Every structure is written in C-alpha cells, then in structure tokens.
Amino acid sequence: MENKKLKKPRGKARLLEGKCISCGARCQSSCPVDAIVMTDAGEPVVSNKKCIGCVKCVKVCPATALEMFFTPEEQKILDELAAQKAAAEPEEELDEEEKKLQALLKKYRGVWVFVEQTEGEAARVSWELMGVGAELAKSLSVDLCGVIIGSDIKKFAVDAFEYGADKVYLLDQPVFEYYRTEPFLDAVCYLIDKYKPEICLMGASGWGRDLAGAVATRVKTGLTADCTGLAVDVRRNLMQTRPAFGGNIMATIMCDKFRPQMSTVRPHVMPLPPRTSGRRGEVVRETFDIAEESIFKKVLDIIWDKKVKDAIDITGAEFIVSGGRGLMGRENFSMLQELADELGGVVAGSRGAVDLGWLPYERQVGQTGKTVRPKVYVACGISGAIQHLVGMQDSEVIIAINRDKDAPIFQVATYGIVGDLFQVVPALTKRIRELKNKN
Ligand SMILES: Cc1cc2nc3c(=O)[nH]c(=O)nc-3n(C[C@H](O)[C@H](O)[C@H](O)COP(=O)(O)OP(=O)(O)OC[C@H]3O[C@@H](n4cnc5c(N)ncnc54)[C@H](O)[C@@H]3O)c2cc1C
Known part of the structure; x- marks a missing residue:
C-alpha cells in the first residue's frame, strides 16, 4: 500500500x-x-x-x-x-554493526538514582534527582528506581518512594556501612550488569563524583559531570546539558553508543520534588558477595573537618546577601552581614570577591562555586557574568543593586536598584529594622 x-x-x-x-x-x-x-x-x-x-x-x-x-x-x-x-x-539498511548496537541498547531499560547516605542521613541531592529522574522515566515509559547501598538503610527506601521512586534496589550489608570506593564500585557494577539500567544519576558530591567516575570507567560508558539540564530525545538518548568553554556556552552531550548513560548533578541545581506521604513501591533486596577481609581500605572513624562542619552552608539559606568586586574591600562585607542578619540570612559572593580573598571559597556562588535557590537573593556590586548567573538565577526573588544601569545582573533581577551600594544597602537595612521594630 x-x-x-x-x-x-x-x-x-x-x-x-x-x-x-x-x-x-x-x-x-x-x-x-x-x-x-x-x-x-x-x-x-x-x-x-x-x-x-x-x-x-x-x-x-x-x-x-x-x-x-x-x-x-x-x-x-x-x-x-x-x-x-x-x-x-528496511532492516537490511542497518549495517551489521548498527544492528548489534541497537540490539545491545535495547537490553537497557530504567532510570536509576543513587541514594547517597552517610551516618544515617541521606544527601538532599539524591531526592532532588528523584524529581528529574521521574520526568525522564515518564518520557521513556520505564520505572524510576532508587539504588540504596549501606548498612541498616531500610528507612531510605520509604523516603525514596515518597520522593517518586517506583522501585528500590537495596543492598543492606554491614560491609557497606561507610562509603569506600572499591566495595561500592564492585556492588554497583554488579547491579548494573544484572539489571541493565539505561540511565544512572548521581549527586555531584564527593561520594558521587568518586563513584560515578569509577563506575563509568569500569562499565566502559560515558559520564557527563555537573549537568544543569537533563531530557531524553526520541531515540531514548539522554540529552545532558552543562556549561562548557568557561561557561560561555551550554553544551548538550549525548552518549548514544554506550549504556548506561551516566550523569552527575550538583546539589540545588534541580528542584526538590514534592514528597507524597504514604507512597510505596517495590523493594528488590540484593546481596553482594564481598568479605570485609578482602577490602584494602578500613574506616576506623569519621572525624568531621571542623572547618567544613561549622562552615555556613549557603545552599540551604532562604535569604542570601551576596557581594562582588563592587564592595571594594573585605571590610565592607560587614555591611552585607548586617543586612543578612536582619533578614535571617547569610552572606555569599561572586568569584571576583572570593578571588580577592574577601570571602572564603565555600561562600562562592556560581559555576565553580555553589548553586543556590533562596527565597531572596540580594546581589550587591555584582556585574552578573554568566558564570555567576548559572549559580543563582533560579532564586525566587532577585534584588540587584548596581551603579551601572547596563549591568547584566539586571536582566535576571526581579527588582533592580541602580545606585551606589554604599548608600542603598545601609538604607535597606535601616528600613527593614524599622519595619521589624514597628511590628
Ligand atoms: C571558568 C570560569 C568559571 C567562573 N566561575 C565563577 C563562579 O562560580 N562565580 C562567579 O561569580 N564568577 C565566576 N567566574 C568569573 C566571572 O566571569 C566574573 O569575572 C565574576 O563573576 C565577576 O565578579 P563581580 O561581578 O564581583 O565583579 P565585576 O565583574 O568586576 O563587577 C563588579 C560590579 O560592581 C558594580 N559596582 C562597583 N562599585 C559599585 C558601587 N559602589 N555600587 C554599586 N555597584 C557597584 C560595577 O558596576 C560592576 O557591575 C568564572 C569565570 C570563569 C572563566
């Protein structure tokens, strides 16, 4: 016909x-x-x-x-x-190699999110990945699966279901109490070989960066780190978007000849999906044959770096007052701290300010710093380079203060104040204080 x-x-x-x-x-x-x-x-x-x-x-x-x-x-x-x-x-049009490839790719189905946990606490980024994972799984008409490896970790299966997983692979053994590359690598490769997922997502945390690279190397597939966007095309390829060439372009990367397709995503890049209390799914209990004696590394204790533990986590803050080179000196950040205190928030900054030693690195917002999504982000004396914008543009409200009316920060700002920050910031702080006292 x-x-x-x-x-x-x-x-x-x-x-x-x-x-x-x-x-x-x-x-x-x-x-x-x-x-x-x-x-x-x-x-x-x-x-x-x-x-x-x-x-x-x-x-x-x-x-x-x-x-x-x-x-x-x-x-x-x-x-x-x-x-x-x-x-x-016609089938014949595919050459032998292409046919083999298509047959191989067809064996891989499902979207996996690795649930990272340490000492009884799951990393929030794992739940954030459940949100984007659910969208991918829906587009591909497959299950979203959580992979949880650890010791005494059943409770995380409940969390995974409530954040959107349809199925959970559970490897609950004392040998996995602490994260160590070798046993986790062996276990993950075993699961991948057995269940053949087409997409694997991990948080771009210390844990995830270490494991994802090792797994991708072992299973001979591609890995895109620090993705800012994930979607699938009609051929089931994962379109992995991330900044490239110094953040000047956004590159979309595909891994069309190997499976699984692996990506890491930094915390706070994807929104946390809503939690549905009581939502449940299928638990697949697995065991992996590995003896403690065969593992070279031993974890004797976890001693948190006090500097890291006590450091302010700007990614969790609801109000951020951020300063750039326009602040003119380290001493002027106390002015931002006053405003942050009135708002109940924290002080952060651009790389410009961090490179000058005005703020510690953990306060840097942007492509090579942290990604933040506060309720309010006040950008003071920050020009708005693309590398800064990618780290804060998803804030609910952005207030930009800059004396240059053409500064690019105004293009993403909800409210823009063209003026001298040394006049505007103290005036804002004063007004907020007055309003608070009045109430
Ligand atoms: C690979 C790579 C990665 C990078 N990663 C990051 C990153 O993670 N985060 C990041 O922030 N940057 C990053 N950068 C750097 C980025 O390109 C910019 O250089 C940097 O963000 C500029 O910092 P700034 O806005 O503080 O300084 P500037 O660009 O110098 O801007 C200062 C602003 O202050 C304003 N100003 C001056 N005085 C006043 C005043 N009295 N009142 C009001 N406004 C005033 C000026 O008009 C100006 O707009 C990266 C760059 C590269 C190449």
Missing part, C-alpha cells in the same frame, strides 16, 4: 517558563523573520503568526529556554510520519 504524502509540520518556537537567563537577545538576533520581541525583563516573546519554525532561536539559546511546539494535529502528522519512516526503513 502506498503511503499518504504528508507534509512535515515545522511547529512554532515557544519560551519555557522560568528558564530564560536574559542572555542578551541571542534568540532575537538569530530570528530571520523578526518574529521575536524582547520584554523589558529581557525575555523573548515569539509571534506565532510570524514564526516560520526554522528552529534557529532554539539552537542558539544557551539555557535551552526555547522549544518547538506542535498543535495536537501537527503532532499526529509527526507521529504518522515517524511510523511511515520506520515502516519504510
């Missing part, structure tokens, strides 16, 4: 809410038909009438904030065309 001749719809570009980083109208410049106008906040508005579906704006967007969308009728045509193409592609 002859196939119906269908014309491939081109679709229209549209903006994904909350993802635009106001990079400076790259999408607008790329549009050949002037279909994009920019709002005062620096976000594109695409005219459906003018858009010709050329996809140029989608390709240049550094934050993958634009996508193509199709009407249900257009989507139907696309599905039909895909079906026609699949039917028309």
